[in-house]
Amino acid sequence: MATEMSTRKFITANEAVAQAAKLARVDVVAAYPITPQTSIVEKIAKYIADGEMDADYLKVESEHSALTACMGVRMAGARAFTSTSSQGLEYMHEMLAYAAGGRYPLVLVNVCRSVALPWSIWGDQQDAIQQRDTGWIQIFTETGQEALDMVLQAYRIAEDHRVLLPVMVCLDSFIQSHTEELVEIPDQATVDSFLPRYDPVVTLDVDNPYSISVGGFGKHYAHWREEQQEAAEKAAGVIVEVGDEFGRIFGRHYRGLIEEYRCDGAEAVLFAMGAVTGTARDVVDEMRDEGKAVGLVKVRAFRPFPVELLRKVASQVKAAAVLDRDCSWGYEGALATDLKAALYGLSSPPAILNFIGGLAGADVPPERMKYMLEKALAAERGTTPHLEFIDR
Amino acid sequence: MKLKDIEKEEFYRASYGCAGCAAVLAVRLTIKVLGKNSVYVVPANCISTVSCYYPQAPFFVPFTVMAFAATASACSGISAGFKRRGREDIHVVGFSGDGGTADIGIQALSGAIDCGNKFIYICYDNEAYMNTGIQRSGLTPYGATTTTTPSPCFENRPKKDMLRIVAAHDIPYAATACSSYPLDYMEKVKKASQVNGPTYIHILTPCPTGWGFPPDETIEIGRMAVESGVWKLTEFENGEFRTTYTPKRSRPVSEYLAAQARFRHLSPEQVAAIQKEIDAARD
Numbered sequence: 001m002a003t004e005m006s007t008r009k010f011i012t013a014n015e016a017v018a019q020a021a022k023l024a025r026v027d028v029v030a031a032y033p034i035t036p037q038t039s040i041v042e043k044i045a046k047y048i049a050d051g052e053m054d055a056d057y058l059k060v061e062s063e064h065s066a067l068t069a070c071m072g073v074r075m076a077g078a079r080a081f082t083s084t085s086s087q088g089l090e091y092m093h094e095m096l097a098y099a100a101g102g103r104y105p106l107v108l109v110n111v112c113r114s115v116a117l118p119w120s121i122w123g124d125q126q127d128a129i130q131q132r133d134t135g136w137i138q139i140f141t142e143t144g145q146e147a148l149d150m151v152l153q154a155y156r157i158a159e160d161h162r163v164l165l166p167v168m169v170c171l172d173s174f175i176q177s178h179t180e181e182l183v184e185i186p187d188q189a190t191v192d193s194f195l196p197r198y199d200p201v202v203t204l205d206v207d208n209p210y211s212i213s214v215g216g217f218g219k220h221y222a223h224w225r226e227e228q229q230e231a232a233e234k235a236a237g238v239i240v241e242v243g244d245e246f247g248r249i250f251g252r253h254y255r256g257l258i259e260e261y262r263c264d265g266a267e268a269v270l271f272a273m274g275a276v277t278g279t280a281r282d283v284v285d286e287m288r289d290e291g292k293a294v295g296l297v298k299v300r301a302f303r304p305f306p307v308e309l310l311r312k313v314a315s316q317v318k319a320a321a322v323l324d325r326d327c328s329w330g331y332e333g334a335l336a337t338d339l340k341a342a343l344y345g346l347s348s349p350p351a352i353l354n355f356i357g358g359l360a361g362a363d364v365p366p367e368r369m370k371y372m373l374e375k376a377l378a379a380e381r382g383t384t385p386h387l388e389f390i391d392r
Numbered sequence: 393m394k395l396k397d398i399e400k401e402e403f404y405r406a407s408y409g410c411a412g413c414a415a416v417l418a419v420r421l422t423i424k425v426l427g428k429n430s431v432y433v434v435p436a437n438c439i440s441t442v443s444c445y446y447p448q449a450p451f452f453v454p455f456t457v458m459a460f461a462a463t464a465s466a467c468s469g470i471s472a473g474f475k476r477r478g479r480e481d482i483h484v485v486g487f488s489g490d491g492g493t494a495d496i497g498i499q500a501l502s503g504a505i506d507c508g509n510k511f512i513y514i515c516y517d518n519e520a521y522m523n524t525g526i527q528r529s530g531l532t533p534y535g536a537t538t539t540t541t542p543s544p545c546f547e548n549r550p551k552k553d554m555l556r557i558v559a560a561h562d563i564p565y566a567a568t569a570c571s572s573y574p575l576d577y578m579e580k581v582k583k584a585s586q587v588n589g590p591t592y593i594h595i596l597t598p599c600p601t602g603w604g605f606p607p608d609e610t611i612e613i614g615r616m617a618v619e620s621g622v623w624k625l626t627e628f629e630n631g632e633f634r635t636t637y638t639p640k641r642s643r644p645v646s647e648y649l650a651a652q653a654r655f656r657h658l659s660p661e662q663v664a665a666i667q668k669e670i671d672a673a674r675d
Binding site for chain 2: 027028030056058059060061062064065066068069070071072073074075076077078080094095098203204205206209210211212213214215216217220
């Protein structure tokens with residue numbers, strides 16, 4: 001169901017994101033260039049230059065300043081947008097935590113890219129995963145369409161007074177960022193009905209002065225941090241609620257925090273995030289055709305982590321193959337670790353096989369996915385930990 | 393500006409600042425000039441340390457604590473946000489220390505000046521990282537001991553010249569000031585507030601705790617700095633530097649140095665060398 005005035009175009013996910021920033025009626029864009037994010041901000045700068053987008057493009061000298069400036073824009077009561085990748089996200093790290101702790105309802109698009117060293121401009125999810133504990137809501141998207149739709153939803157989620165946390169919308173380098181696909185671009189009026197103007201809780205208001213983003217000792221600090229945790233937990237419900245409303249208005253339904261694909265009666269399930277789930281769906285179909293009981297769980301929200309949902313689906317399978325395009329060096333992939341923690345206490349937990357692959361843009365072709373699922377099918381419940389790098 | 397014109401109302405009070413703190417004085421004077429229609433960004437420094445801890449609230453104007461390196465970029469963003477909301481009349485003020493300006497914050501400051509949004513950046517310079525316990529910064533002067541340049545060693549490089557650094561950005565307005573000359577400072581704040589673009593004021597604020605002098609001598613030490621030629625009161629406007637105050641008397645630098653514990657180790661030869669440098673700069 002397309003809305004009446006929407007248009008369909010072959011565009012990259014980066015252009016889809018730029019369109020979303022425009023449709024979100026962002027006031028100020030502050031960003032610093034880095035491959036493969038650049039075409040997002042180039043497009044936005046062009047929309048502004050051509051008068052298609054009513055916003056100001058703020059020049060900054062680094063990602064640290066880009067995110068800080070966005071916080072400043074929010075403090076003044078306006079809506080901001082920024083985008084980055086890899087080293088840029090790493091360079092923002094201090095301010096990422098600052099923004100979340102200060103409850104700044106920001107939206108950032110991260111075009112996920114590997115992190116140096118070794119130097120690489122190609123894609124994996126190490127950059128985003130390394131920001132896991134900064135307090136941002138992190139949502140991984142699969143397509144250009146989902147990226148566009150999630151940016152619009154991200155503003156609703158972040159600015160919801162029950163949440164007031166920053167949202168990082170993640171998309172995969174090149175597979176999404178530089179690949180054209182058919183994307184439906186909603187019309188402004190419909191977006192306006194979905195995403196109202198920013199209604200801030202507190203600003204730097206000269207008529208009603210507040211000290212904001214202050215310091216706190218002991219019990220005050222603990223109190224605010226508990227509130228932050230509560231907000232992050234509430235965000236899970238808000239993500240679902242906003243997704244449902246988005247589906248009703250725009251006709252594209254995102255199934256909340258995770259998306260299960262053919263998990264009913266599955267013995268082995270692949271858990272993955274991002275663009276790789278597109279291929280995985282085809283692999284599941286092929287293997288199902290061969291009579292193999294396999295399924296896919298696309299984890300959309302990495303933070304807040306959908307513990308209950310994952311517990312429910314994982315408790316029904318014999319084994320889980322977890323594909324991580326990242327690694328917590330010295331342990332294992334982050335999704336595998338978090339999934340295991342979510343399953344703690346199950347009387348008969350599934351075997352969890354962790355595969356690390358798709359690093360620095362390496363393809364994860366259907367054969368590799370089949371290999372992972374076959375290995376999971378052959379595993380017994382409660383088998384010893386399995387960690388395998390699959391790119392070589 | 394005349395003394396009788398100074399705003400009576402206090403917008404900054406009940407901080408935990410040390411006795412004789414000139415940085416606290418600089419904040420008070422700044423808000424007296426700009427009034428209620430101003431907002432303040434303060435990064436990690438003495439002022440935030442003595443002002444920001446909930447439920448304490450010494451600022452009677454909107455105030456936010458910012459990350460160390462982020463003062464100027466926050467100012468730039470706030471200014472951009474106010475512009476979008478049609479509130480360009482509000483003064484956005486950054487209040488950062490010497491390390492927050494000349495060291496960790498210099499990149500963001502350079503970027504924000506280059507960006508060109510309207511804000512007033514005030515560097516209060518007490519010549520070391522004071523709230524963390526007197527560690528040297530890029531603005532610690534030659535010859536000073538700090539806890540990271542302890543005796544028998546001492547800071548072996550001159551202060552960075554921040555005024556020339558910001559002037560090199562073709563900033564619309566910049567100035568130096570000293571807390572011992574409040575009218576000169578306040579006039580500069582007033583002037584900065586009337587500029588539609590980035591402005592920079594660098595105010596020397598003597599620190600009894602870090603420099604080692606009695607708290608009741610803060611004003612006198614600042615005067616000695618200016619009268620000895622260690623610090624100059626100048627302005628940069630329309631591409632030119634101008635002296636705004638020439639001291640009526642000239643004092644030897646030895647008096648200024650002898651009054652502070654941080655310079656006590658200097659030999660007569662070293663003091664003479666410092667005097668020679670000042671004399672050379674004067675000519």
